[in-house]
Amino acid sequence: MTNTQIEKPKIAEPHHPPTTWKTYFTFSTDHKVIGIQYIVTSFLFFLIGGIFAMIIRGELITPEADLVDRTVYNAMFTMHGTIMLFLWTFPVLVGLANYLVPLMIGARDMAFPRLNAVAFWMVPVFGIILMASFFLPGGPAQAGWWSYPPVSLQNPTGNLINGQFLWLIAVAISGVSSIMGGVNFVTTIVKMRAPGMTFFRMPAYVWAVFSAQIIQLFGLPALTAGAVMLLLDLSIGTAFFDPAKGGNAVLFQHFFWFYSHPAVYVIILPVFGIFSEIFPVYSRKPLFGYKVVAVSSLLIAGVSGFVWVHHMFASGTPAWMRIVFMISTMFVSVPTGIKVFAWVATIWGGKLRLTTPMLFALGGLIMFVFAGITGIMLSSVPIDIHVNNTYFVVGHFHYVLYGTVTMGMFAAFYHWFPKMTGRMYYEGLGKLHFWLSFIGTNLNFLPMHPLGLQGMLRRVASYDPEYAFWNVIASIGGFLLGMSTLPFILNMIGSWVQGEKAPDNPWRAIGLEWLVASPPPVENFEEIPVVISEPYGYGKSEPLTANLEKQELIKDLN
Amino acid sequence: MKIRNILILIGCAIALTGASLWMGQQAYSWFPPQAAAESKLIDELFSFLVSLGTFIFLGVTGTVTYSIIFHRAGKYDTSDGPPIEGNITLEVVWTTIPILLVLWIATYSYNIYAEMAIQGPMEAMHIHTMASAHAATMESTTEPIEKIEVLAKQWAWVFRYPNQNVTSTELHLPVNRRISLALQSADVLHGFYIPAFRLKQDIVPKQTIDFEFTPIRPGKYRLRDSQFSGTYFAAMQTDVVVQSIEDYNHWLKTAATQKPTPANNQAANEYTQKIKGAFTSGYPTVIPAPPPLVNFPS
Ligand code: HEM
């Protein structure tokens, strides 16, 4: 509510296009530029991670280890997982939040614009450090994205600087960058809301980002500490985790999962937020149970801090711990279920319009329900003892990370594309993209469930012939998924360059970001909005703000 | 609500329940054979979760699909839907039901886990006095057999039967006996996993982990390393032979008379091939342990 306190002094700027393409290569402090910088950078890494996935699926299309050497295969899945999480999912979500949060709460920028720019520029830095490990004689890290010791401490080259070393440096920098982002988001949301934008007038997306960033603040220190301790073990011979020197290998798993489980909620909460924005717009109905949906984000963030041991059911975990964490894990599904039901009730009886963003959101919702169900199965200790570390788990988390998160990101890209670029995308290409991704995702990841139940382990370069059938299907799905990004890239570039000009509010959506020009001016709001009602007033024909809509009217009259 | 709507709802619920129960039955066929007492318990629990999951999945996607088909806006219809913002009764119901379901699943899972008793009986925390799989499947049998030592290393399995002083790279087990293993690792984390038994346990270096189960079906099954252990991880597999107690004793006796010979080891083989190869395409690797010297090389 106190925009004037933290904001940097404003220099009146003349009206010129807010950004040219060159701006995106500069140290800009505009949250919108930074948002798009994050999104484009992470999408490039998404493509690199995707190429590694194609190599993995190419290897697995036959039972023998015949496409690449086993060491190369291990590097591939390690880098695939690392890139997809630390260089695609996290930064792309931060990018979208960077773009949207100030606009949605009626602020002119983030609380700390410089910190914001520094946090962004660390992403390409650690991305390059990570990719540089391909040029080391020993190649990149090969211990999986968990980097469990002692395997991660084994260093056959004997060089101090090996792939694992660079991996740990990269992850530590990524952690620092994310902590900076967390501080910035939490401060922005608490301090910079426009007058009248009370907590219960914030869009559900802002609630979700807020909850997710709180997790970052309590969780990341654990991961970063774990990474630094492992780095010390690896480089200067300390013995935190090395059993050969009296360390405790399982302790690392606690450090790792204490963060990395909550991290999955850092990832999914903003996507839930995207769903909560998109379903009302294209159903023309208010978000059902808005307050409960908003609060359940915080609830999920809270519970998510007490479930990490479900990743360690098969480790040397005592029985009582297995049971306690089984029960806490199952309880996460309650606030999650509430959200799913709320979305279904939002859609129900609405006036649906199946645009590309709506299709991606609906597809994402359906695949999330599936992933949630397999998640509950995994949380049951006896089941997990069988399927832990098998393809069943890989299927589960790809239904969330591709089926829900990546689909949700695409929904967001299409939905806010006119706002970000001032251009409309091509609906036909968007729909083609949707169908290729929806079919590709199911073809790729559904077969992993029977494979896991049959006992096929993850991270294997070769497998027994009995698993061949489903692997061929999964690989075909994987290649299809690879192809599915082509219409997307074509659409985004083509539309940005020569798409039809977008109006301020092409979807007739309700929200502060839709009350400003497309793309928004540098300062977002000429006049800070005064918010007078709850979000999602579809069907109620009441104004959202006391001042901006009137302005629109005046502009229309002139 | 109109009578007609209530009837339609009841009809849908019955159809859904039918489909879910059918799916639950299908679930049994998605697994390898049930070769241990524990696998029966786990499959039963899984089948239950599949039924429940199918019900929820079809319920949610069915509703969404119905909306997609019947609640579409007309091409030129720019009006809004009804401004319904919530419904307290509905929200209370759909919070309470998941809580009850979760409690049900948790209790059921706990009971199955206690019955499996794979880390030994869970005496300290019994809610119900529950017979363990040990007792449940053991009417016919007598004294437990000796503890078998399992040693995992990069990338080989070695099994030692201490009383007979037999070592083997193939795990032989008598059927219908409670088996007790002592799991150890020489280097990194490994995982002891037999899909047909549905049982898995990580092996932690410098630690001995006790593990129990009861094979109930004679035959040959695969044992695999289930915790990523480096370069030749996928090749770290061997056979488990479940046989009658007579055959088992006979096997032990014969094996005890044999002189230790090096076992065939895939990781070691591949590594030799690799250094012999004209050019190596891969990165340097941890060198596999030499093939184990055992009485019974598989
Ligand atoms: C209903 C909610 C959920 C439940 C109960 C649940 C439960 C679980 C459990 C028990 C595991 C561990 C399985 C194992 O390793 O043996 C797991 C793995 C995983 N889950 Fe979920 N999950 C849920 C939702 C999610 C969401 C929303 C995400 C991500 C956005 C997610 C991402 C993952 C990932 C990445 C892994 C595997 C990590 C790895 O092993 O590399 N899950 N889940």
Ligand SMILES: [Cu+2]
């Ligand atoms: Cu992946």
Ligand SMILES: [Cu+2]
């Ligand atoms: Cu988790």
